Amino acid sequence: MNKVEIKAAASLASVYVLRMLGLFMVMPVLAILTQDYAGYSAMMVGLAIGGYGLTQALLQIPMGILSDRIGRKPVIIGGLVLFAAGSIVAGMAENMSQLIVGRVLQGAGAIAGAVMALAADVSRESERTKMMAIIGVSIGFSFYLAVILGPVISSAFGLSGIFMVTAALAALAIPLVYFVVPQAVNAAPQGDTLPALKDIRAMLANGELLRLNLSVLILHMMITLLFTYLPEKISAAGWPLARHWELYLPVLILSVAGLVLLMRMAKGWAIRLPLMFSVAMLLVAFAGYLWVPLHMSWLMVFTLVFFIGFNFLESNLPALVSSVAPAGKKGSAMGLYASFQFFGAFLGGAIAGVLRQYEGVESVFMLAILLCVCWLLLLAGLNGSQRLKRYTLTVNVTASEASHLAHQLANLAGVNDVTVIPQERAAYLKVDDTRFNLQQARQIVGEQQ
Incomplete structure (x- = not known):
């Protein structure tokens, strides 16, 4: 990579980290810190946790297409402004409805497609894969950092403080985009970077892609289901919110080690087998939450099992989509994949909230187990062809x-x-x-x- 490409990769990855931190820092604390809000209920908490996913899913593809018409940077900066505005609304919220509005507005800043397209524009074809890999790693890094920082920041500044920090991070990202991210001299070919509306129907009709899209939808339902329950369970075990990071940190570090081990084990397996093994790990985790008396040691074990499976699926599903997508259609396939991903986060929050309010937490775990069983059946039909x-x-x-x-x-x-x-x-x-x-x-x- 040359100097321009290194600068672009570092700056765009930083933009991603700043934005994703803001989305994810509230996930491990919302279920606890909203209990004093007017209008609090389990259903409203679920909507607050997953609400950003609805607008992300709806606007992901249109924002990517818009960036091709008016330019990448205007769309990215506009998305960051919307994200910052949503953070301020959520930070000033005095009741659950206002908080949900803020979260939905946060999700309206759907800039992933425009960021990836700009990364492609400022990189040579031979270096484009490295550029995308750097940005991809930054997304995973931001999730881990957010889960650890959320409880720490909230203990000092409260939930509103997290949202205000989030708004400040988005504001910092705007001059980064305007002044530091290189201007694109040439537009990269669009087929592998941006979605096209004319391709969406064909992508939905592709059986292999549909299996993968439904997989990421269920996966992000799972992570949202988990965070409607886990923070309260940790607190019930006697850990104050300010110390939750002490559980998350070793679990996340060990889960990365588990991911590496699983990837080594999976070499030579048919493609669907490690995916099914990872889904089985999620199933075991939720079965443990449901049926095993959870002292802190067991809580950590099942959470570790969950995150090893989650990490493997989160890192391998996009690569499979890229491999399966028809030539020249990867942009459309990945745009649709991202929409399913974010819609899964919304569905997980909404459904978990309704079930917890009217049926109890056990029904959430039963749903998760049922979804995992259906998911295993779905993956059993996945073509085991080689990656191209x-x-x-x-x-x-x-x-x-x-x-x-x-x-x-x-x-x-x-x-x-x-x-x-x-x-x-x-x-x-x-x-x-x-x-x-x-x-x-x-x-x-x-x-x-």
Whole structure:
């Protein structure tokens, strides 16, 4: 990576961290700190925890498309302004309804698609994967940091203090985007970075992608279900909120070690097997919460089991979506995946709140166990095919020449799928890299120009 790409990766990853910290810091404390709010109920708590997911899911794809029309930075800055405004509304809330409005407004700052597109615009094709990986790691890092910092900050400044810190973080990210993130000189080919509305129906009709989209929806239902219950359980075990980080820190560190071990074990397995094993870990965790008398030691064990499974699924599902998506359609596939992800967070909060209010906490765990069983059946039908690598080649052909070029590229050894889009001056390839000869492909493209 050159200096511009390193600067872009660091600054965009920082923007992500600042924003995601704000979304996640409240998750481990909301269920406890809202008990004194007017209008408090289990249902309202669930909506407050997951409310951001509704607007994130609805606006994820439109905001990405808008960034292609008015520019990446205006959309990112506008999203950060909305996020900061929502944080201030939530921070000043005096009742649960106002708090939920603030959380929903936070979610309206759906900038993930625009950030990824800008990252693609300022990086060379050969370095784009590294750029995306750095940003992806920053998302995971921000979640862990938020879960630890949330209880610490809330003990000093209360729930409103967390939201005001969140607004300040969003405000800090705005000049970072405007002054530090490099300006894009060239727009990257859109097929693998931005969603297209015309592709959404086809993505929904793709059975493999639908299994993966439903998987991430259920996964984020699970994490939201967990945080409607876990903070109260830790407090009931005699740990004040200010000390909750002492449980989360070792559990999260050990879960990363467990993730590494699981990834090593899974080498050589059919693709669906480690996914199903991870889902089984979530099932075991929720069964433990439901049926085992939970002293603190058992609470830590089952929470560790949950996070090992969660970490594996969270890190591997996006890679599978990227592999399964048709050539030139990864942007649409990933945009739809993100929408399912955030909608899952909303559903988890809303359903957990209703069940806790009217049926009790046991019904939440029974739902989680039932969802895991259904999820295992869903994954059992997942195709165990190998992962394929993607290449994007620059082309300069007319619409009439595009079909001939696509046919030539498709006949190369190892090529699984080809899409040539003359308007983007791009040829998208999905290949088996053990058989594919990149130089041959480049030679064919060169002969056509």
